[in-house]
Amino acid sequence: MDGTFSQLVMLGSSGMLLTALIVLWRKGIPAYVTAYRWQAWLLAAITGTVAYYGRDPRLYWVAALLLALKGAAIPALLGTMQRRFGAQREATPYVNTETSLVIASLLVLFAYVLARPWMAVTDLPTRQGLPLALGLLFVSLFIVVSRKKAITQVIGFLMLENAIALLAAVGTRGVPLLVELGVFLDALMGFLVMQIFVYHIHETFNTIDVEELARLRH
Amino acid sequence: MVNVSLTLLLMPPLLATCVAILARPSRPVVGWMSVIASSVSFAASIALCVAVVPAEPPADPAATLWRVDALSALLALCIAFVALLASVFGPALGRAESENASQTRQFHIFSNAFALAMLAAVTVQNVALMWVAIEATTITSAMVIPLNRTKASVEASWKYILICSVGIALAFAGTVLAYFDFVATAGEVPGALNWTVLREAARALHPQLLQPAFAFIVIGYGTKAGLAPMHTWLPDAHSEAPSPISAMMSGVLLAVAMYAIARWKAVVDASVDPSFTNGLLIGFGLLSMTIGAFSLVVQRHYKRMLAYSSVEHIGLVSIGLALGPLGTFAALLHVVNHAVAKSMSFLLAGRILRRYGTTEIAKVTGLLKVLPWTGALFAVGVLALVGLPPFGLFVSEFLLVRAAIVTGRLWVAAAVLVLLLTVFISLINHLNRMLYGDAPAGVAIGERRGWSAAAFAVSVAVLIVLGVTLPRPIATLIDLSVRGLIP
Numbered sequence: 082m083d084g085t086f087s088q089l090v091m092l093g094s095s096g097m098l099l100t101a102l103i104v105l106w107r108k109g110i111p112a113y114v115t116a117y118r119w120q121a122w123l124l125a126a127i128t129g130t131v132a133y134y135g136r137d138p139r140l141y142w143v144a145a146l147l148l149a150l151k152g153a154a155i156p157a158l159l160g161t162m163q164r165r166f167g168a169q170r171e172a173t174p175y176v177n178t179e180t181s182l183v184i185a186s187l188l189v190l191f192a193y194v195l196a197r198p199w200m201a202v203t204d205l206p207t208r209q210g211l212p213l214a215l216g217l218l219f220v221s222l223f224i225v226v227s228r229k230k231a232i233t234q235v236i237g238f239l240m241l242e243n244a245i246a247l248l249a250a251v252g253t254r255g256v257p258l259l260v261e262l263g264v265f266l267d268a269l270m271g272f273l274v275m276q277i278f279v280y281h282i283h284e285t286f287n288t289i290d291v292e293e294l295a296r297l298r299h
Numbered sequence: 300m301v302n303v304s305l306t307l308l309l310m311p312p313l314l315a316t317c318v319a320i321l322a323r324p325s326r327p328v329v330g331w332m333s334v335i336a337s338s339v340s341f342a343a344s345i346a347l348c349v350a351v352v353p354a355e356p357p358a359d360p361a362a363t364l365w366r367v368d369a370l371s372a373l374l375a376l377c378i379a380f381v382a383l384l385a386s387v388f389g390p391a392l393g394r395a396e397s398e399n400a401s402q403t404r405q406f407h408i409f410s411n412a413f414a415l416a417m418l419a420a421v422t423v424q425n426v427a428l429m430w431v432a433i434e435a436t437t438i439t440s441a442m443v444i445p446l447n448r449t450k451a452s453v454e455a456s457w458k459y460i461l462i463c464s465v466g467i468a469l470a471f472a473g474t475v476l477a478y479f480d481f482v483a484t485a486g487e488v489p490g491a492l493n494w495t496v497l498r499e500a501a502r503a504l505h506p507q508l509l510q511p512a513f514a515f516i517v518i519g520y521g522t523k524a525g526l527a528p529m530h531t532w533l534p535d536a537h538s539e540a541p542s543p544i545s546a547m548m549s550g551v552l553l554a555v556a557m558y559a560i561a562r563w564k565a566v567v568d569a570s571v572d573p574s575f576t577n578g579l580l581i582g583f584g585l586l587s588m589t590i591g592a593f594s595l596v597v598q599r600h601y602k603r604m605l606a607y608s609s610v611e612h613i614g615l616v617s618i619g620l621a622l623g624p625l626g627t628f629a630a631l632l633h634v635v636n637h638a639v640a641k642s643m644s645f646l647l648a649g650r651i652l653r654r655y656g657t658t659e660i661a662k663v664t665g666l667l668k669v670l671p672w673t674g675a676l677f678a679v680g681v682l683a684l685v686g687l688p689p690f691g692l693f694v695s696e697f698l699l700v701r702a703a704i705v706t707g708r709l710w711v712a713a714a715v716l717v718l719l720l721t722v723f724i725s726l727i728n729h730l731n732r733m734l735y736g737d738a739p740a741g742v743a744i745g746e747r748r749g750w751s752a753a754a755f756a757v758s759v760a761v762l763i764v765l766g767v768t769l770p771r772p773i774a775t776l777i778d779l780s781v782r783g784l785i786p
Binding site: 195198199202203205218222225231234238241242244245248249252253254256257259260263264266267270271274275277278281282284285286291294295296297 | 425427428431434435437438441442445448449450451453454455456457458460461464465468469471472475476478479480482483484487491492505507508511534535538539
């Protein structure tokens, strides 16, 4: 039974990492929103799997919240935002697609190296997900720093949050519920504020290219 | 006693936030409500400090959500003091930076929520909930930055929310990684994320896991604290925010992030050899001081000047935390001194900006003629910030250098002294250019004195008292905090 469990978690975590790679590889913003939606669904599915095999009814609630908030509400808001700005493309990122993919693979490799001490001390059936979660964390961080559109940076940040939620689900079977709720609240508020700020940028600069944000120096 | 004070500490800003949300459109009475709420909160923080000095540990560390020890009380005191000053100098009381009613309303909502989040961050037990509260400080303070919607403020707010949210997310990853080790070693225990429980258990945890977890935590909270090289958002956000919010961000928010690092350092030190955490903190601290000092030399805007001075001071605090008991004592005393001096300087910078309409140092001349009271007090603030006696920062910087020498880190002491000298020269140079000379054309000369000067007299008095004698209550409180961190 543990075999199926760890394979399911492994499959889900790899899927989440793949959705992050889609952002590095495609150029259209709508594709990013779809990738994010898939990633959130996978995250909810993994949390549900951990709940089922770990017999932890609390995690079902977390999975349901994840599905509602990150799987439905946030992608819907991202969609609205993306339609408001018209066809936006990540045409010339700071790092081009090929290099980005190479860097992403190096980051995943680094995540495997970094996760080794953790893998050594635990015999959790979910431990295979740990390096993938760290890999997703580094790749999302790379998305934030290497892409120019404010909306892509927001998606990178949201993926970073997913990576940490995955880390908590596979590493510790979730953090205590009160903390989980606090993190959800912060994630939602943080996203809403970022959304407001992206609209501010669009109104003031007539673009959502953060390259234009270069007035403040030294 | 502790419970009552804690309620009185946290409820007033919560109520003030709710009142500000409900009062639509904003009325002057909301501003006065904020002042009353912050005063109650400040009084409660003093009561807390008195209550924690006998220092009896809580009966059951796992059971309670809130915990106040000397360190929490010390930080709460600083936060409540700066929040009170900020509410007194907020819009709608003085004729402040924004006249617009909806801006005033937003200011009151978010500044009170911001104060509440900081107070919650230092009094909550659970380190993950502490993270939640610190992330809430980012969200609430970011909303206030673009109240005056200019290109610069929009840019500053975007950098702030993005860099700090990403940074703080890394701190949460570090928290989860440390918790992972805890769960793998001890199993699922109620209250496992409570600081006291975590610290008790830390001896049994794996050093090879806590080291990378701590690296995540220092980078994460260090971003929020403005440690270089993660400080890039800081000068923008602190210079573009309305002055009362700059005062709160620079005076105490940075200290709250350092508080989180200090708490985690105490946990990690129980398992890993302290030279690991000390090395990291000294490295980040010296880098921050260097970048702060040299950015000050080339600085052309006075609000950014104060912001870079914060980078430099937070570097000092970080170094102090790594220098054993005496260094930690100096660092905490420095937090108190910096909170008082920096909040005062930022609020006065707001008044200078209102009169001159520019943030450029070169365009502000004859400050002592144009605004005699504000100018003189601003000079006092900057002189305190460069560490001149008889102000408190001199004492804490002196103790810090001594701690470096006592612990045998002579090169740290030498580097700190050279950097402090650089800061001294450049800040005095900038200050000179602002204070003297003729008033620029079109700037009205003279200011009405009034209650506002009296409020800053309190800050100046505190700085001088802390610089001349270290009053016993404060010394005891800091001493207890140090003993809480270093057993």
